[in-house]
Amino acid sequence: MIRPSRIFQRPESGSHSGPESARRPVAGPASGEGPRRLRILVTGASAGLGAAIARELAARGHGLALTARRGDRLDDLAREVRALGGEPLVVPDDLADPEAPARIVAAAVGRFGGLDVLINNAGVGLPRYYAESDPEALRLQVAVNFTAPILLTRHALPHLVESRGTVINIGSAIGAVANPILGVYGATKAGLAYWNDALRREVGHRGVRVCLVDLGPVATEFFDAVRRRAGCDRVNPLGIDPPPDRLYNAMRDRPPAAMEASPAEAARRIARLVDRPRRRISPLRRVVWPVRVVGAILGLIPPLGDLAVGAMIRRVEREEAAGGEALRSRAVDRAAR
Numbered sequence: 001m002i003r004p005s006r007i008f009q010r011p012e013s014g015s016h017s018g019p020e021s022a023r024r025p026v027a028g029p030a031s032g033e034g035p036r037r038l039r040i041l042v043t044g045a046s047a048g049l050g051a052a053i054a055r056e057l058a059a060r061g062h063g064l065a066l067t068a069r070r071g072d073r074l075d076d077l078a079r080e081v082r083a084l085g086g087e088p089l090v091v092p093d094d095l096a097d098p099e100a101p102a103r104i105v106a107a108a109v110g111r112f113g114g115l116d117v118l119i120n121n122a123g124v125g126l127p128r129y130y131a132e133s134d135p136e137a138l139r140l141q142v143a144v145n146f147t148a149p150i151l152l153t154r155h156a157l158p159h160l161v162e163s164r165g166t167v168i169n170i171g172s173a174i175g176a177v178a179n180p181i182l183g184v185y186g187a188t189k190a191g192l193a194y195w196n197d198a199l200r201r202e203v204g205h206r207g208v209r210v211c212l213v214d215l216g217p218v219a220t221e222f223f224d225a226v227r228r229r230a231g232c233d234r235v236n237p238l239g240i241d242p243p244p245d246r247l248y249n250a251m252r253d254r255p256p257a258a259m260e261a262s263p264a265e266a267a268r269r270i271a272r273l274v275d276r277p278r279r280r281i282s283p284l285r286r287v288v289w290p291v292r293v294v295g296a297i298l299g300l301i302p303p304l305g306d307l308a309v310g311a312m313i314r315r316v317e318r319e320e321a322a323g324g325e326a327l328r329s330r331a332v333d334r335a336a337r
């Protein structure tokens with residue numbers, strides 16, 4: 001366990017991270033000449049943005065520790081990284097487990113002898129109105145999106161202080177405007193942004209850079225999972241598609257392509273941060289900035305947000321009631337035939 005008074009001292013001897021090891025080159029292409037090769041831990045590397053970030057960093061020759069639950073996906077990615085000349089470390093683990101952050105950081109530091117960059121990317125969104133949410137789904141979102149980055153960073157911090165390293169937190173534009181369907185997900189991202197700034201102010205003068213990625217929609221499995229969990233792929237007991245689920249209305253469609261970044265495009269922007277850290281970037285500015293402006297206005301005049309969002313929810317409920325009635329009578333007609 002790291003004691004608070006020791007956090008800005010060098011990590012304890014035997015932790016593989018003394019001053020010598022901090023300068024130790026990482027395995028693979030990272031030991032060659034050229035730009036500084038960094039030791040980087042990426043969470044949520046089995047899919048979507050995390051996998052794209054890992055590919056981008058591997059192509060630049062950095063040393064990678066990759067973590068997520070799906071070990072088979074991580075192994076596939078590790079094969080790709082090896083083909084580029086890297087020697088990645090695969091650490092399958094579940095970030096919902098409060099002990100996982102310590103294990104993951106220890107594995108990465110044990111392998112590399114230190115750490116230069118931590119990318120807190122893993123995230124999960126489980127859309128449901130709060131009152132209808134399974135308590136375990138609520139706990140899971142907070143654990144993976146909020147608690148895990150905080151604990152991972154806490155365990156990594158002595159090593160990042162030593163290497164004058166970087167923390168990159170993957171946030172979401174949704175954190176700017178409270179949205180009841182993704183209320184707890186948005187809260188974790190808003191909390192992450194707050195903590196990101198607090199951490200930056202605390203450790204900046206120790207040479208640790210802290211960056212927030214304010215993300216708009218990216219074409220990953222995230223939306224497939226959101227749709228599935230919203231009930232869109234659920235078999236309707238009436239045998240009618242679409243199901244009369246009020247979330248269906250809100251979650252049916254992916255955002256239009258022009259409103260979505262590709263994972264590779266977003267990953268390129270994020271990968272640049274390891275060499276040139278910035279306080280905050282918005283890879284999809286045309287989407288993120290309007291959301292931020294609306295968020296700022298609603299923050300100044302909260303009743304406006306209550307009116308607008310309240311009206312939207314009442315409309316969806318009216319449509320659901322009407323749609324549900326229509327669907328039920330169609331089912332009855334069909335059964336009568």
Ligand SMILES: NC(=O)c1ccc[n+]([C@@H]2O[C@H](COP(=O)([O-])OP(=O)(O)OC[C@H]3O[C@@H](n4cnc5c(N)ncnc54)[C@H](OP(=O)(O)O)[C@@H]3O)[C@@H](O)[C@H]2O)c1
Pocket residue numbers: 043044045046047048049050067068069070071073093094095096121122123124125144170171172173215216217218219220221222223225
């Ligand atoms: N896609 C978007 O439009 C969008 C927009 C704004 C912000 N974001 C944020 O961007 C980040 C990446 O999302 P994505 O779009 O790439 O989503 P994704 O394709 O669904 O990938 C999510 C990653 O998180 C990992 N993960 C989920 N639960 C985990 C757990 N309990 N333990 C360990 N790892 C876990 C998943 O791996 P396993 O399932 O193998 O564990 C997967 O690698 C997230 O923080 C998300 O909130 C995404």
